Amino acid sequence: MDKSNLLSSSPVRYFDSTKATLNPGEIGLITAKKGLGKTSILVQFGIDTLLKDKAIVHVSFDQKSSNVISWYSSVLSEICKKHKVDVDELNSELVRNRTILNFNQETFTLPKVVNTLKALKESGIELNTVIVDDLDLSKVDCEDLNCFCEFISSAKINAWFSYNCESETLEDTLPAEKLEKFAAVAHLMQEPKCVSLTILKKGEGKVPLNSKTLLMTN
DSSP states (O other): OOOHHHHHTOTHHHHHTTTOOOOTTOEEEEEESTTSSHHHHHHHHHHHHHHTTOEEEEEESSSOHHHHHHHHHHHHHHHHHTTTOOHHHHHHHHGGGEEEEEOOTTTOOHHHHHHHHHHHHHTTOOEEEEEEESOOGGGSOHHHHHHHHHHHHHHTOEEEEEEEOOOOSGGGTSOHHHHTTOSEEEEEEEOSSSEEEEEEESSOOEEEEOTTTOOBOO
């Protein structure tokens, strides 16, 4: 299937316009209060990577794998509507490059995630993007975060995290020693007419979300 039209009109193109796109080896962070749409943003990043025929690993520390799969199905369905693409056919193609993992933070640390990612690479999976959803970064040791960052850098891939945080200022998001590890930071906030994604670090500007689909728009 030719995915070029879907890729060129991907919701992530609106995010690209803010200049906050990650380079290989960098990690980014999406913050918001719980339930505002962080997972939707991460899934849009994930689908954008899959449309490039590249592999992703989505690690969830809060939702069951079945719930994450539902997010991918819902977002992909909305993207396909504009182009009248058979979502089932496209989904069956994209899932070949998608791995979804579900862990409990009380028993599974970031170094263990790194070991899992290394095992996937050794099995022949060429990773491009890693998504770490709903990890409570306030409970993550700096040493563990460093371990993850070093792997992402050495593997020359990128990673996006989400984190429950209501602060609209960069300085109040995380302690400086953790915040410096993130090349890009963006915050979701409720505005009078929509939810918007405001860039706090790397790039500038904001991207509104469609109130019904939660897809990034203009």
